[in-house]
Amino acid sequence: MAGERQGKGRRMVRMMALLAASLGGSSVGTAQTRPAQAMPQPPSRPNIAPLPRVTTPRLYVIDCGYLTTNRPEAFGLTRDEVADSNMPVTCYLVIHPKGVLLYDTGLSDLLVGRPAYEHSVFGWGQIKMRSLRGELADIGLAPEDITYLALSHGHFDHVGNANMFAGSTWLTPRAEYADMFEKGATFSLADYAALAHSRKILYDGDHDVFGDGTVILKATPGHTPGHQSLYVKLAHTGGVILSGDLYHYEEELTKDRMPERERHSGTPESRRALADFAARTHSQLWIGHSTAFFRNARKSPAWYD
Numbered sequence: 092m093a094g095e096r097q098g099k100g101r102r103m104v105r106m107m108a109l110l111a112a113s114l115g116g117s118s119v120g121t122a123q124t125r126p127a128q129a130m131p132q133p134p135s136r137p138n139i140a141p142l143p144r145v146t147t148p149r150l151y152v153i154d155c156g157y158l159t160t161n162r163p164e165a166f167g168l169t170r171d172e173v174a175d176s177n178m179p180v181t182c183y184l185v186i187h188p189k190g191v192l193l194y195d196t197g198l199s200d201l202l203v204g205r206p207a208y209e210h211s212v213f214g215w216g217q218i219k220m221r222s223l224r225g226e227l228a229d230i231g232l233a234p235e236d237i238t239y240l241a242l243s244h245g246h247f248d249h250v251g252n253a254n255m256f257a258g259s260t261w262l263t264p265r266a267e268y269a270d271m272f273e274k275g276a277t278f279s280l281a282d283y284a285a286l287a288h289s290r291k292i293l294y295d296g297d298h299d300v301f302g303d304g305t306v307i308l309k310a311t312p313g314h315t316p317g318h319q320s321l322y323v324k325l326a327h328t329g330g331v332i333l334s335g336d337l338y339h340y341e342e343e344l345t346k347d348r349m350p351e352r353e354r355h356s357g358t359p360e361s362r363r364a365l366a367d368f369a370a371r372t373h374s375q376l377w378i379g380h381s382t383a384f385f386r387n388a389r390k391s392p393a394w395y396d
């Protein structure tokens with residue numbers, strides 16, 4: 092695990108300092124007498140760990156904020172039926188031998204440390220403890236290292252930091268692109284406006300990100316016209332499907348509920364198709380807004396492979 096490795100590294104540094112002290116020197120003295128050419132080079136990307144190299148895909152679950160709400164009725168559930176009406180906001184990162192994909196950008200980093208009431212949206216309180224930029228740095232990535240950006244859809248809790256990745260290639264279903272840019276301004280437009288100038292790959296249906304079947308954006312319209320989920324085939328964990336907002340609460344899955352308007356916008360069909368795909372590929376379904384899922388998930392900078 093990355094955390095373990097870093098822990099070992101720190102222990103090693105401490106041991107070397109203790110060793111230097113016990114030999115009659117100190118780490119400061121050692122540095123002063125070291126020849127100039129042996130001085131460590133300043134990192135080209137300060138505060139960022141080295142970029143991991145992988146031979147099979149690696150998946151990171153990233154804390155991208157938290158939404159407080161007490162209205163599960165909007166998703167066809169009563170307050171008594173849900174274990175927790177609040178929602179974690181999850182971003183996911185995939186490091187593949189051929190590049191890096193970020194799936195969703197969460198709540199805006201500008202909210203970090205601010206109280207929920209300052210930026211509540213339609214009764215949703217937004218809480219953000221950690222920045223996405225910092226979470227990526229812990230993994231060893233700067234925003235410019237992200238090869239591909241994909242958004243499950245264009246809603247505010249998924250696009251909050253999208254502008255940060257305008258230098259990446261944006262993978263977007265044509266229908267979602269139209270919804271975000273061509274059908275009039277949405278209230279979160281300012282959070283993703285820079286994507287208008289990004290390199291883009293527009294498509295209908297599924298999109299195989301690296302061309303080898305291990306990372307596939309799955310068309311799951313309904314919540315929005317071009318909503319997409321993400322399938323990742325991991326060497327040890329097996330298939331994982333990140334369902335975006337096809338589900339919010341786990342109880343939507345177990346009790347077959349959904350927002351009323353989605354009954355006729357494609358969500359039932361998308362849920363059935365994705366469940367069939369999950370059964371065929373023996374994949375787990377991960378619901379990013381589920382408190383139970385997020386609490387138990389192995390979180391970044393640890394990873395699944």
Ligand SMILES: [Zn+2]
Pocket residue numbers: 246248249336380
């Ligand atoms: Zn959402």
